[in-house]
Structure formats: structure tokens, C-alpha cells
Amino acid sequence: MAKFKRILLKLSGESLMGEQGYGIDVKRLNEYAAQIKEVAEMGVQIGIVIGGGNIFRGLTGAGKGFDRVKGDQMGMMATVINSLALSSALGAAGVANKVLTAIRMEPVGEFYTKWKAIEAMENGQVVIMAAGTGSPYFTTDTGSSLRGIEIEADVMLKGTRVDGIYTADPEKDPTATKFDDITYDEVISRGLKVMDITATAMCKQNNLPIYVFNMDVVGNLRKVMEGEEIGTFVHP
Numbered sequence: 062m063a064k065f066k067r068i069l070l071k072l073s074g075e076s077l078m079g080e081q082g083y084g085i086d087v088k089r090l091n092e093y094a095a096q097i098k099e100v101a102e103m104g105v106q107i108g109i110v111i112g113g114g115n116i117f118r119g120l121t122g123a124g125k126g127f128d129r130v131k132g133d134q135m136g137m138m139a140t141v142i143n144s145l146a147l148s149s150a151l152g153a154a155g156v157a158n159k160v161l162t163a164i165r166m167e168p169v170g171e172f173y174t175k176w177k178a179i180e181a182m183e184n185g186q187v188v189i190m191a192a193g194t195g196s197p198y199f200t201t202d203t204g205s206s207l208r209g210i211e212i213e214a215d216v217m218l219k220g221t222r223v224d225g226i227y228t229a230d231p232e233k234d235p236t237a238t239k240f241d242d243i244t245y246d247e248v249i250s251r252g253l254k255v256m257d258i259t260a261t262a263m264c265k266q267n268n269l270p271i272y273v274f275n276m277d278v279v280g281n282l283r284k285v286m287e288g289e290e291i292g293t294f295v296h297p
């Protein structure tokens with residue numbers, strides 16, 4: 062039995078780069094698709110939000126002279142590219158799926174509504190919700206909090222390249238220690254960089270628990286669904 066019935070899975074665009082440092086690494090993409098397939102076969106309803114940091118981030122663009130709103134729109138388009146790539150990989154793996162977009166752009170994907178997402182998940186399709194919130198000045202972390210709350214997910218699974226939340230960045234500070242669980246307030250008050258404050262606050266206000274884990278290790282998504290404690294649980 063899976064631990065959760067309906068999940069919102071947040072995938073990082075940056076992780077999609079894999080070893081190559083830019084764009085989409087097909088090996089990583091196919092590994093993600095295989096992990097999602099395993100969990101879909103457990104009967105779990107899956108909604109996915111994927112980032113765009115492997116292609117473009119509005120804030121970085123603004124630092125180089127891009128208009129911030131246009132830069133954020135470019136970032137949202139980047140999430141659409143990644144969503145289509147994941148949809149294609151899932152399709153090739155035999156996983157029925159559908160792309161919904163927060164910005165109207167048929168025939169690339171249908172325009173998102175909560176009810177379309179839930180109907181598709183109840184019909185056994187994995188739903189990929191592209192273009193973040195559709196608005197600038199937000200991130201896909203906030204987009205996934207929002208979608209997770211809207212689709213009434215039991216949990217938001219935040220797939221990262223580290224195995225949970227640490228007292229400091231473990232890639233920079235070797236003395237950093239990992240939390241098995243932590244409250245939303247502590248994440249915010251300690252300034253932990255796991256998600257932005259807006260996303261964390263939205264989850265807190267709407268009681269959506271978050272589980273942070275390393276999605277780049279094949280098999281980890283299934284382990285989380287089987288209740289193995291391999292990451293960090295964020296709760297009230």
C-alpha cells in the first residue's frame with residue numbers, strides 16, 4: 062500500500078541538466094519517467110510541477126539586463142519545455158499523461174483548471190502542470206504549493222539533489238546536519254533555503270505537508286511512497 066493516495070511531485074529544472082551542465086539530460090529525464098511509472102503502477106494519483114532553472118530564470122536574466130516580467134515569462138516557457146520533455150518520456154515508458162498549462166497555449170497543452178487536473182488523475186493519467194502559476198515574480202516552488210493545495214494532494218514531494226533539509230548547505234558546509242522532520246515556522250525562521258518563503262507560507266496556511274528527498278537517486282520516489290524515511294518531513 063502506498064503511503065499517500067494523491068501527491069504533488071515537484072521536480073527541479075536544474076536537476077534535469079544531469080551531468081551536462083545545461084539543457085535536458087536524456088538519461089536523467091528517463092530515470093525520472095521510470096521512477097514516476099513505478100509509483101503510478103502502485104495506484105497513486107500523481108500531479109507534477111517541474112521547474113525551468115536548467116533553461117532560464119527571470120531573476121538571473123534581470124541581473125543581465127532583461128526586463129524582469131519578460132524574463133519570468135521566459136522562465137515559465139522553460140517549464141513548458143521541460144514539461145513536454147517529461148510528457149514525452151512518460152509516454153515512451155507507457156505512462157498515460159496530460160500536460161495542462163497555466164498560460165493558454167493550445168495545442169501545446171490544455172488550459173489548466175483544478176477540475177481538469179483531478180478528472181485526469183482519477184482516470185489514471187499523470188498530470189503535468191506547466192508554466193508555474195502563470196504570473197511573474199513567483200517560482201515553481203510556489204506554483205507547486207498552489208497546485209498541491211488546489212488538487213487536494215496529501216503531500217507535496219519536493220525532489221531535490223540532496224537527501225533532505227540540513228542546518229546549512231551540505232554541499233558547502235561539511236558540519237551541516239540533517240533534520241528528519243521540522244516545522245514550517247522553523248524552516249522560515251532559520252532561513253533554510255529549501256523553498257522560498259512564499260511557497261513555505263502557502264503550505265503552512267493550507268496544511269499541505271512537504272517531504273524533501275533526493276529524487277536523483279533511482280528508486281527513491283518509490284521508497285518515499287513505501288514509507289521509508291529517507292528525507293525530511295515539514296509539518297505544522
Ligand code: UDP
Pocket residue numbers: 072073074075076111112113114115117118119120132133134135136137139140192193194195196197198199200201202204
Ligand atoms: N516563473 C515565474 N512564475 C511562476 C513560476 C516560474 O515567473 O509561477 C519563472 C521564474 O522566472 C523562474 C523560472 O520561471 O525563475 C523557472 O522556475 P524555477 O526557478 O522555479 O525553476 P527551478 O529552480 O525549479 O529549476
